[in-house]
Amino acid sequence: VTEPLVGILGGMGPAATAAFYAKLVARTPATRDQDHLRVAIWADPTVPDRVAALLDGSTDPYPLLLAGTRHLQSLGATVAAMPCHTAHAYLPRLVSDTGMPFIDMVAETARVLRQRDLRHVALLATRGMLGSGIYQERLRDFDIVVPDERGQRSVDRAIAAVKQGELAEGGRQLSAALPDVPLTVLACTELPLAAAHLSSPPGELLDPTDLLADALIAACR
Amino acid sequence: VTEPLVGILGGMGPAATAAFYAKLVARTPATRDQDHLRVAIWADPTVPDRVAALLDGSTDPYPLLLAGTRHLQSLGATVAAMPCHTAHAYLPRLVSDTGMPFIDMVAETARVLRQRDLRHVALLATRGMLGSGIYQERLRDFDIVVPDERGQRSVDRAIAAVKQGELAEGGRQLSAALPDVPLTVLACTELPLAAAHLSSPPGELLDPTDLLADALIAACR
Numbered sequence: 293v294t295e296p297l298v299g300i301l302g303g304m305g306p307a308a309t310a311a312f313y314a315k316l317v318a319r320t321p322a323t324r325d326q327d328h329l330r331v332a333i334w335a336d337p338t339v340p341d342r343v344a345a346l347l348d349g350s351t352d353p354y355p356l357l358l359a360g361t362r363h364l365q366s367l368g369a370t371v372a373a374m375p376c377h378t379a380h381a382y383l384p385r386l387v388s389d390t391g392m393p394f395i396d397m398v399a400e401t402a403r404v405l406r407q408r409d410l411r412h413v414a415l416l417a418t419r420g421m422l423g424s425g426i427y428q429e430r431l432r433d434f435d436i437v438v439p440d441e442r443g444q445r446s447v448d449r450a451i452a453a454v455k456q457g458e459l460a461e462g463g464r465q466l467s468a469a470l471p472d473v474p475l476t477v478l479a480c481t482e483l484p485l486a487a488a489h490l491s492s493p494p495g496e497l498l499d500p501t502d503l504l505a506d507a508l509i510a511a512c513r
Numbered sequence: 514v515t516e517p518l519v520g521i522l523g524g525m526g527p528a529a530t531a532a533f534y535a536k537l538v539a540r541t542p543a544t545r546d547q548d549h550l551r552v553a554i555w556a557d558p559t560v561p562d563r564v565a566a567l568l569d570g571s572t573d574p575y576p577l578l579l580a581g582t583r584h585l586q587s588l589g590a591t592v593a594a595m596p597c598h599t600a601h602a603y604l605p606r607l608v609s610d611t612g613m614p615f616i617d618m619v620a621e622t623a624r625v626l627r628q629r630d631l632r633h634v635a636l637l638a639t640r641g642m643l644g645s646g647i648y649q650e651r652l653r654d655f656d657i658v659v660p661d662e663r664g665q666r667s668v669d670r671a672i673a674a675v676k677q678g679e680l681a682e683g684g685r686q687l688s689a690a691l692p693d694v695p696l697t698v699l700a701c702t703e704l705p706l707a708a709a710h711l712s713s714p715p716g717e718l719l720d721p722t723d724l725l726a727d728a729l730i731a732a733c734r
Contacts, residue, residue: 310535328558
């Protein structure tokens with residue numbers, strides 16, 4: 293029997309990867325170190341900009357995503373996760389090229405949302421993620437609310453602030469972007485870090501990295 | 514020119530490793546993902562208990578520490594760190610067997626303390642770490658204050674609480690162990706996580722993982 297080894301393809305961004313690993317640890321039932329999952333993290337923050345790649349093709353993150361997946365494979369990862377929504381645009385190609393069993397965070401989010409009695413779902417994400425249409429396709433049973441141009445600028449600024457380590461500023465920008473909808477999906481891994489600095493969000497905030505962590509833990513049982 | 518790659522030999526404990534990676538990211542001067550360091554983390558929490566190994570030899574963590582270092586080496590790590598004080602008892606052997614350039618967190622702490630005008634330094638650590646004498650040897654120019662048996666029991670409980678995810682309880686236990694000394698070294702990587710839950714520590718608390726993170730960042734310039 294192969295002992296499970298979680299592979300995390302991270303660094304996009306690095307603070308989000310650190311927070312994701314902390315979340316995976318915190319959500320694992322454990323009373324001592326030895327109860328926790330074995331984890332290998334490949335965090336290469338030099339992966340070229342995913343948003344520019346999807347919007348105008350001026351960058352290509354794929355070669356480094358592939359290299360990182362190969363690294364996790366060489367260590368023996370039995371299941372993998374990529375705590376970056378925008379990079380999920382490359383997930384089918386990565387899985388096809390490497391055979392690595394990745395848990396798909398977008399599919400996991402759609403699966404959990406379908407169990408809820410909801411019609412409207414707000415989606416906050418990068419312009420690249422929204423442009424790729426991946427979430428909209430997965431959530432086609434819902435009425436998807438996305439920010440207007442002014443709100444999207446606040447989302448962009450919230451993400452950039454977190455990437456610069458300015459979490460409180462990220463919270464202020466996110467606050468300006470939140471629509472008045474019962475449930476908002478924080479579909480960029482920087483946004484939950486900004487959300488921790490919100491005082492009173494108007495509705496429920498769904499953090500897909502919670503679902504990704506729980507799916508990894510379940511996969512390793 | 515080889516691009517730097519930080520290797521982190523972690524999982525001892527996992528929450529401490531996650532906090533260390535977050536600290537490394539937060540302390541790196543950066544305005545975008547691509548300014549951050551490339552990091553590989555091998556986090557195997559199944560490494561046998563380091564404290565028991567040092568106190569009575571009933572466990573042997575060395576084979577898994579060696580295997581983890583080899584994994585980081587296979588990925589091309591150019592500098593490495595081990596965010597676990599107790600495991601530093603095995604560092605000379607690891608460096609000798611692998612040639613991996615590890616930054617020594619205990620040496621780094623001693624170096625920084627020698628730049629301060631201090632005579633007494635309190636040391637909170639596991640019984641294994643205290644029994645190994647590694648810190649006392651490095652800090653031989655200081656009068657070292659260690660907890661009495663009652664205080665050590667609180668330190669043990671603080672560490673165990675953090676490993677169980679009970680950070681507030683960790684803070685309460687740490688509070689009961691803190692001596693009335695101007696500076697206390699939190700010489701176990703679980704203790705800074707507990708210290709984040711203290712309201713008003715009696716003196717300055719030195720977190721050696723801050724120094725380890727800064728030394729890694731400097732090494733990668």
